[in-house]
Amino acid sequence: MTEAQVLSDTTITIKVLGGLQFDTPRLILKPNTRVTLILDNHDDMAHNFVLTKPSSRLKVVEEAAKLAERGAKMNYVPTSPLVIASTKIVEPGNMETISFVLDKAGQYPYVCTYPGHGYVMFGVIYVGQSYIPPFEKDTNIPETQRVGTRNEHAHHGHGMPSSPHPYPIEFPMLYRTFMPEASPAAIAVGLTPTESYCWDAGKCYLRYIWTGGFVDNAEQWKGNGSKLTKVEGEIYWKEQQFPFTIGINKTQPKVDFKGYKLLKRVPTFEYTLDGIKVSETLTWNETAQSLIRTFVIGERSSTMNFTLPKNDAITYQLKGVTLKNGVIAVPKTIKSFSVIIKRK
Amino acid sequence: MKRKDLKHKLWKSFGVGLLVSLLGSAVQAQNTSMPKDSAAMYYEVEDIPLPDGLIAETGSIGFLPDGRFVAGFHRGEIMIYNPKTRTWKRFAEGLHDPLGLMVVSNNEILVMQRPELTRIKDTDGDGEADLYQKVTDDFGLSGNYHEFAFGPVKDKQGNLFIALNLASNGAGIRPEIRGTYDSLSRPGRMYACVDYRGWIMRLDKQGKLHPYAVGFRSPNGLGFDAQGRLLVSDNQGDWLGTSKLFHVEEGKFYGHPAGLIWKKDFPRVVPISLPVAQLDSMRTKEIVQFPHGYFANSPTQPVLDNTNGKFGQFGGQMLIGDMDHKYMIRLLLEEVNGKMQGACIPLNVGSKMRIGNNRLAFAPDGALWVGQNDHGWVGARGIQRIKWKGEKHLDLMAMNLTKDGFDLTFSMPLDAESAQNVANFKFKRFYYEYHQAYGSKQFDVKEIGVKSISLSDDKTKVHVVLDEMKAGYVYEMRLGEIINANKSKRVLNNLVCYSLNQLK
Numbered sequence: 001m002t003e004a005q006v007l008s009d010t011t012i013t014i015k016v017l018g019g020l021q022f023d024t025p026r027l028i029l030k031p032n033t034r035v036t037l038i039l040d041n042h043d044d045m046a047h048n049f050v051l052t053k054p055s056s057r058l059k060v061v062e063e064a065a066k067l068a069e070r071g072a073k074m075n076y077v078p079t080s081p082l083v084i085a086s087t088k089i090v091e092p093g094n095m096e097t098i099s100f101v102l103d104k105a106g107q108y109p110y111v112c113t114y115p116g117h118g119y120v121m122f123g124v125i126y127v128g129q130s131y132i133p134p135f136e137k138d139t140n141i142p143e144t145q146r147v148g149t150r151n152e153h154a155h156h157g158h159g160m161p162s163s164p165h166p167y168p169i170e171f172p173m174l175y176r177t178f179m180p181e182a183s184p185a186a187i188a189v190g191l192t193p194t195e196s197y198c199w200d201a202g203k204c205y206l207r208y209i210w211t212g213g214f215v216d217n218a219e220q221w222k223g224n225g226s227k228l229t230k231v232e233g234e235i236y237w238k239e240q241q242f243p244f245t246i247g248i249n250k251t252q253p254k255v256d257f258k259g260y261k262l263l264k265r266v267p268t269f270e271y272t273l274d275g276i277k278v279s280e281t282l283t284w285n286e287t288a289q290s291l292i293r294t295f296v297i298g299e300r301s302s303t304m305n306f307t308l309p310k311n312d313a314i315t316y317q318l319k320g321v322t323l324k325n326g327v328i329a330v331p332k333t334i335k336s337f338s339v340i341i342k343r344k
Numbered sequence: 345m346k347r348k349d350l351k352h353k354l355w356k357s358f359g360v361g362l363l364v365s366l367l368g369s370a371v372q373a374q375n376t377s378m379p380k381d382s383a384a385m386y387y388e389v390e391d392i393p394l395p396d397g398l399i400a401e402t403g404s405i406g407f408l409p410d411g412r413f414v415a416g417f418h419r420g421e422i423m424i425y426n427p428k429t430r431t432w433k434r435f436a437e438g439l440h441d442p443l444g445l446m447v448v449s450n451n452e453i454l455v456m457q458r459p460e461l462t463r464i465k466d467t468d469g470d471g472e473a474d475l476y477q478k479v480t481d482d483f484g485l486s487g488n489y490h491e492f493a494f495g496p497v498k499d500k501q502g503n504l505f506i507a508l509n510l511a512s513n514g515a516g517i518r519p520e521i522r523g524t525y526d527s528l529s530r531p532g533r534m535y536a537c538v539d540y541r542g543w544i545m546r547l548d549k550q551g552k553l554h555p556y557a558v559g560f561r562s563p564n565g566l567g568f569d570a571q572g573r574l575l576v577s578d579n580q581g582d583w584l585g586t587s588k589l590f591h592v593e594e595g596k597f598y599g600h601p602a603g604l605i606w607k608k609d610f611p612r613v614v615p616i617s618l619p620v621a622q623l624d625s626m627r628t629k630e631i632v633q634f635p636h637g638y639f640a641n642s643p644t645q646p647v648l649d650n651t652n653g654k655f656g657q658f659g660g661q662m663l664i665g666d667m668d669h670k671y672m673i674r675l676l677l678e679e680v681n682g683k684m685q686g687a688c689i690p691l692n693v694g695s696k697m698r699i700g701n702n703r704l705a706f707a708p709d710g711a712l713w714v715g716q717n718d719h720g721w722v723g724a725r726g727i728q729r730i731k732w733k734g735e736k737h738l739d740l741m742a743m744n745l746t747k748d749g750f751d752l753t754f755s756m757p758l759d760a761e762s763a764q765n766v767a768n769f770k771f772k773r774f775y776y777e778y779h780q781a782y783g784s785k786q787f788d789v790k791e792i793g794v795k796s797i798s799l800s801d802d803k804t805k806v807h808v809v810l811d812e813m814k815a816g817y818v819y820e821m822r823l824g825e826i827i828n829a830n831k832s833k834r835v836l837n838n839l840v841c842y843s844l845n846q847l848k
Contacts, residue, residue: 017514020720044490044512068637069786092514164399165397166396166434167397183485184486184521201478221418225441261467
């Protein structure tokens with residue numbers, strides 16, 4: 001919710017979601033509306049809500065700052081004729097309800113006067129105003145909420161790389177970030193502006209492959225970090241389980257991520273499975289329009305088994321090994337093998 | 345405020361009797377002989393030009409042995425700045441919130457990013473990293489956004505220390521996690537549902553990660569002092585009545601209970617269900633409390649001034665940044681009864697200084713570089729360089745507890761009149777309560793009278809005797825218009841807060 005149009009006596013819940021923002025930075029009311037306002041603090045910091053007389057937000061913030069060490073006891077609300085209504089300090093996870101009536105037309109600011117918050121965490125109630133500025137141009141709303149993420153939108157792919165970094169976007173490229181359907185230690189790799197995959201450094205395997213773009217980090221970067229990076233494009237291949245087992249008993253190996261190295265920006269992931277060194281490199285073959293996964297496996301005393309998920313949208317082609325019932329047996333004599341994945 | 349109003353206020357607050365002496369010293373000094381003296385006369389603050397397209401939410405900074413500056417930013421870039429050519433170059437990219445770094449060599453750094461401590465190295469000499477090796481990821485990640493990771497810092501034996509934030513119940517966890525899950529500490533504001541959240545960890549030279557000390561909430565700053573003691577800051581919140589600095593030693597508990605569930609042999613109880621008195625008796629108290637709001641809101645990284653005088657007169661002392669204030673904080677630490685405690689005092693460097701001072705590092709030439717951040721919090725973006733201009737200002741150099749008050753050591757001989765004027769040393773004391781709720785009011789606030797003041801023969805030390813000394817309180821001192829002996833300088837930083845844990 002970014003804006004509420006209120007017509008009669010009403011109850012409004014304003015949430016604090018983090019990033020020093022009221023989720024509702026603008027309210028529009030008729031004069032003489034009785035407002036029951038609930039401040040619902042979902043943030044991990046304490047906040048208050050202070051409604052001020054028109055054009056008094058900064059003055060009230062300054063008055064609150066002057067309370068200095070007395071502030072906490074006074075809920076950081078100054079004793080001031082400029083304050084119309086206020087909550088107490090609302091601790092994280094708590095809520096508080098206040099009630100007030102604004103009888104005169106005007107623009108009434110509201111603000112959190114908790115130390116340090118007042119200059120960024122505010123909003124406005126319009127009462128009986130014939131003209132309301134467009135949301136994006138409303139200077140009574142914090143700039144970050146007004147403009148949203150548009151200026152920082154990281155939109156790769158589709159041949160229009162406007163870089164969110166101090167250098168041009170250059171593929172292949174990768175981000176360690178929070179990816180959907182992976183552990184929190186995931187890596188997104190764009191081999192080309194349109195061919196991408198997610199490799200999980202927490203679990204040491206390729207999670208999924210997509211086409212059509214790379215990622216959008218705008219939400220992940222902008223907020224407190226809760227929001228995931230978005231996949232741009234269509235996922236056409238997904239792993240179902242950890243692909244490797246070891247020996248004839250097909251035991252699940254213990255994985256240990258070691259890192260990655262870049263060769264011409266292409267990453268090679270390195271990890272161990274029960275101490276056996278494994279590396280995996282994914283490359284894109286533009287001519288064949290296929291993805292090549294190349295594994296190099298270190299010395300070992302038994303056969304490794306590599307399961308490929310059944311997928312009707314693609315074809316598999318193997319180099320150095322053969323597929324039987326969806327499983328590749330990799331004898332200890334084989335040092336390297338490749339799986340080529342091609343969309344149908 | 346107009347001068348007339350000021351006089352009126354002084355009259356009202358001090359009464360007639362004191363006014364005569366005030367007119368004779370402080371007020372008169374201000375009207376006539378008070379030196380024009382400001383922090384900007386002693387420090388130069390310069391903005392470092394940033395490359396186009398950089399969102400300078402600075403998470404980590406440092407200097408390479410060759411003098412180049414390296415910084416990590418929220419969007420995962422590690423950039424290198426050459427102060428000689430004033431050019432930026434990419435060193436590494438794609439990291440997940442690099443909130444700490446440690447330089448190894450001109451082509452190698454360690455970076456603390458959200459999921460791991462990573463060795464990042466340029467092996468082919470083209471100036472860009474091509475090797476990203478895991479140093480350790482032997483800790484849990486629930487996917488909760490608040491699980492930031494800080495550090496590393498290195499002790500004299502070669503151990504590395506990192507700090508692991510608690511998760512926040514303002515958000516949940518991911519369906520897939522890394523590490524061991526334990527729901528026991530989920531009740532409460534901040535929680536540690538995967539291993540070693542809320543801990544300081546030690547990485548030994550063999551690369552094994554060990555739990556070192558517990559009880560942290562959001563320890564955004566680790567540093568060693570001149571004696572090699574590990575100091576860690578933590579942020580006001582639940583179980584932290586105000587922001588604090590801890591002297592961290594192995595095996596100890598520092599106050600936030602959530603991480604206790606990962607302590608070996610700790611009973612299977614919800615930590616916050618334990619009586620507060622019991623938790624209080626288990627914890628090791630902070631060595632410094634930073635009063636919330638008017639002194640500091642979110643203290644950041646402590647750094648040792650090891651510039652041998654290149655940054656001014658505070659060599660050997662610790663500085664620490666804060667997110668909400670346009671100053672550094674200087675620490676005046678001492679040992680009392682074998683335990684560290686001490687005071688904090690602002691170090692103003694002039695109004696060009698921004699807020700958001702998240703990371704501090706000294707350049708080889710002794711300038712202090714500050715990396716600023718405003719991510720999800722009050723702050724600013726960018727990088728600033730603070731240079732000492734070479735002249736010493738009048739400031740408090742040490743605050744040492746005595747049996748009946750404090751010995752205050754100043755940086756130069758004082759004007760005897762202003763230094764012996766009781767009105768120039770205002771004390772009060774209060775305490776913050778240790779409790780589960782977010783933050784704390786100041787309790788038992790009391791003005792403490794000054795019984796007597798004496799100035800040492802060399803006029804640099806003021807011995808203040810107070811009416812009452814009580815352990816467990818913050819003693820807040822406000823210095824008035826104290827000037828130096830030749831009346832050319834005044835005390836520039838006036839607010840000092842001493843955490844009196846131990847009486848002498």
